[in-house]
Amino acid sequence: MPDIRSVLAAATQQLGERLDAELLLLQVLQQPRSWLFAHVDDVLDTDVQTAFVALVDRRVQGEPVAYITGYRGFWSLELEVTPATLIPRPETELLVEQALLRLPPEIVCRVADLGTGSGAIALAIAHERPRAQVIATDASAAALAVAQRNAQAHGIGNLTFLHGDWLAPLAGQRFDLIVSNPPYIEAADPHLAQGDLRFEPASALASGDDGLDDIRCIVRDARGHLHPAGWLLFEHGWNQGDAARALLHEAGYAELFTAQDLEARDRVSGGRFG
Ligand code: GLN
Secondary structure (H helix, E strand, O other): OOEHHHHHHHHHHHHOOHHHHHHHHHHHHOOOHHHHHHHOOOEOOHHHHHHHHHHHHHHHOOOOHHHHHOEEEEOOEEEEOOOOOOOOOHHHHHHHHHHHHOOOOOOOEEEEEEOOOOOHHHHHHHHHOOOEEEEEEEOOHHHHHHHHHHHHHOOOOOEEEEEOOOOHHHOOOOEEEEEEOOOOEOOOOHHHHOHHHHHOOHHHOEOOOOOOHHHHHHHHHHHHHEEEEEEEEEEOOOOOHHHHHHHHHHOOOEEEEEEEOOOOOEEEEEEEEO
16 A cells, blocks of 8 residues: 555646645645654555545646635634635735734734635734734625634634625724735736636636726725824735826825735735825
8 A cells, every 4th residue: 555655746746736735635634734744654545545536636627725625824824715715825925014014013903904805814913913903894705704713713802804895894994004905807817717716706806907996996995994194005916016006196195115025026005094
C-alpha cells in the first residue's frame, strides 16, 4: 500500500500544486497541516485513498480547493468559506495592514466593512483591535451566515453583522474607518469564465463595464458615514489605482494614497473625508 509521500507526489503532479494536494489529503484525514511533516511515511488505507482520489478529481474539474475543503486561511485565522462567499485572497491582507496602520491599538473606534463575504477583513481587524467596534454588512444573507459562524468559531465579540447593500444598513451611523473589498472586475473580462472565478459569486467579482460601479457608489456614499477626517480604504484591480484616486479626489477626499501588494501592483487606495 502506498505511503503519504508517494500519494502526495502523484497528486502534486496531477494538480500542479503541492499545497492543493496536501490540503485535500488533510481534509480526508481530518488533520491539521502541522501533522503532515511527521507522518509522510504513514501508509494510507484504501478508503482514505478512494476518498482522496474523489477530491483530487473535483479539483481537476476546476472546483476551488477552498470550496472542496470548506476552509481558507486569511491573516491569522482559519475561515469557513462556501460558494456564497468570495474565497479570501492573500493580497487582501494588504487592505487589513493598511487599515491597522490607521487604527492605533489602544483607541476606541468604530470600523465598517462593506460586503464582508466570509467576514475575512472584518474578523482580522476586530481580532487585531479588540477595542474597535466593527460592523460588517453584506447583501447576501447566505454570506452573512458564514461570516457569523466565523466570528463565533474565533470567539470574536466586537463585531456585528447587518444585512444589506454597502452602506444601506448603516443609516445614521458614523465611523472612523470604512473598508471594503468590493467587486471590481470588468463585466466583459474573460477571466470571469476561467479558473476558480467560475465558481465564485459573480456579484462579488464583476462591477459594470469598467469594473468601478460599486467603487463609485461606495466613494460617494461613505462620505455621509465618516467622522471628520475618517478614512475610506478599498481594494481594487492592479490597473485601477489612478481611477480610484481620481474618484476619491472628485468626491472631496484628501490625503489620497495607493498601496501596492507584494507583487508591486496597485491594490488598495484610500483617503480621508471632512
Ligand atoms: N482579486 C480578485 C481577483 O481578481 C477579485 C476580487 C474582487 O473583485 N474583489 O480574482
